[in-house]
Amino acid sequence: MPRPILATIYPEALRHNLSRMRQAVPDAKVWAVVKANAYGHGIERAYEGLRGADGFALLDLQEAERVRALGWRGPILLLEGVFEPRDLELCSRLDLWHTVHCDEQIDMLAAHKTQRPHRVFLKMNSGMNRLGFAAQRYRAAWSRLSALPQAGEVTLITHFSDADGARGIAHQLEAFETATDGLPGERSVANSAATLRHAIDARVRGDWVRPGIAVYGSAPDFPEHDAAHWDLRPGMSLTARLLAVQQLAAGDTVGYGSSFTADAPLTIGIAACGYADGYPRHCGTGAPVLVDGVRTRLLGRVSMDMVAVDLTPVPGAGFGSEVTLWGRATNGAVLPIDDVARAAGTIAYELMCAVAQRVPFAVAD
Numbered sequence: 269m270p271r272p273i274l275a276t277i278y279p280e281a282l283r284h285n286l287s288r289m290r291q292a293v294p295d296a297k298v299w300a301v302v303k304a305n306a307y308g309h310g311i312e313r314a315y316e317g318l319r320g321a322d323g324f325a326l327l328d329l330q331e332a333e334r335v336r337a338l339g340w341r342g343p344i345l346l347l348e349g350v351f352e353p354r355d356l357e358l359c360s361r362l363d364l365w366h367t368v369h370c371d372e373q374i375d376m377l378a379a380h381k382t383q384r385p386h387r388v389f390l391k392m393n394s395g396m397n398r399l400g401f402a403a404q405r406y407r408a409a410w411s412r413l414s415a416l417p418q419a420g421e422v423t424l425i426t427h428f429s430d431a432d433g434a435r436g437i438a439h440q441l442e443a444f445e446t447a448t449d450g451l452p453g454e455r456s457v458a459n460s461a462a463t464l465r466h467a468i469d470a471r472v473r474g475d476w477v478r479p480g481i482a483v484y485g486s487a488p489d490f491p492e493h494d495a496a497h498w499d500l501r502p503g504m505s506l507t508a509r510l511l512a513v514q515q516l517a518a519g520d521t522v523g524y525g526s527s528f529t530a531d532a533p534l535t536i537g538i539a540a541c542g543y544a545d546g547y548p549r550h551c552g553t554g555a556p557v558l559v560d561g562v563r564t565r566l567l568g569r570v571s572m573d574m575v576a577v578d579l580t581p582v583p584g585a586g587f588g589s590e591v592t593l594w595g596r597a598t599n600g601a602v603l604p605i606d607d608v609a610r611a612a613g614t615i616a617y618e619l620m621c622a623v624a625q626r627v628p629f630a631v632a633d
C-alpha cells in the first residue's frame with residue numbers, strides 16, 4: 269500500500285478554463301502555456317484537457333518533443349527560443365516556432381542550414397527587463413531577422429510585468445506600440461492576467477494570447493479576484509488521508525518546535541503530507557485545509573511527511589478521512605490553491621510546480 273497521498277489532474281477543468289480564456293478573447297488564438305511540465309500537472313496528463321488550444325508554448329526542448337510525441341501537429345512555441353545552435357536542428361525537425369530575444373539568437377539562425385524558414389517571435393523588452401530587444405533596437409533587429417532566408421513569418425511579442433497589479437500594462441503597451449508601429453506581422457502580448465483583466469483592449473488581445481496559470485485554475489490577480497470570480501476550476505487536487513488521531517489536553521503542543529499549544533481539549537488529525545511532498549513548509553497554524561470536505565486549519569509546523577489538522581469542525585473524522593491540501597474534495601467542496609499559497613506567503617504557481625516526485629498522480633475521468 270503506497271502512502272495515502274495523491275495528486276489528481278482534472279482534464280475537464282483544464283478544458284473549462286481554456287474555454288474561459290477563449291471567451292475573453294474570441295478573436296485571438298490561444299497558446300496553452302505548458303512550461304515547467306504544464307505547471308507541475310504533467311504535460312501528458314494535461315494534454316487531453318488542453319488539446320483544444322491553438323498551440324502549446326513552453327521553454328524546454330525536451331518538453332516540445334513530448335508534446336510532438338503525443339501526436340500534436342499544431343504550433344509549438346519556445347518562449348525563450350534556442351540556447352545553442354544545435355537546438356535549431358530540433359526546431360527544423362519538429363517544426364518548432366521560437367522566440368528570438370537577443371542578437372546571439374539571430375546569429376545562430378543566420379548560421380543555421382534549413383530547408384524551411386522558421387517561424388520566429390521577435391521579443392521586445394518593453395519594461396520587464398528580462399528578455400528582449402530594447403525599444404530603440406527593436407526595428408533594427410526586425411530588419412536583420414526578416415532579411416534572413418532562415419526566417420519566415422515574424423511575430424511581434426512582449427511580456428508584461430504588472431498585468432495582475434496596480435501598475436498595470438499601459439506603459440509597456442505604449443512602448444510596444446510605439447516601437448512596432450507600422451511593422452507587419454502577428455502580435456502577442458497577453459499572459460493570463462492581461463487576458464482576463466485587459467482584453468477589452470484589442471491591442472492586448474492581439475493575434476495570440478499566452479495564458480498559463482489561469483488555465484490551471486488559479487486567479488492570476490489573487491487576492492484582488494479569486495478563481496470563483498473568474499469562473500476558473502482547479503486543474504489539480506492534492507489529497508491525503510489521516511494516519512492518526514490525537515486527543516490533546518489544554519497545554520499540550522503539536523509538532524516540531526511546539527509552535528502550537530492547545531488552550532482547551534482538542535482533537536487533531538495527522539495527515540500523510542509534508543514538505544517532502546511539495547506542501548509548503550511556510551504554511552503554519554491557521555493555513556486552510558479540508559477534512560472530509562469541511563474547511564479547517566493546520567496546526568503547528570509542517571513536517572517532512574506529515575501535517576496536523578484541527579478536527580473541531582469535523583467531529584466525525586478519523587483514521588482514513590480525506591484531507592484536501594488544495595483543490596476539490598470528494599464532496600465537491602473546493603479549497604482554492606490561491607488560499608493555500610497566501611498562507612505560505614507565496615503564489616499558486618510555485619505550489620503547482622513543486623509537487624514532489626514521490627507523490628503519485630492520477631487523471632480524473
Ligand SMILES: *Cc1c(COP(=O)(O)O)cnc(C)c1O
Pocket residue numbers: 301303347427458459460461478479480481482488
Ligand atoms: C509563463 C509565461 C506566460 C504565462 O504566464 P501566466 O502568468 O502563467 O499566464 C506567458 N508568456 C510568457 C513569455 C511566459 O514566460
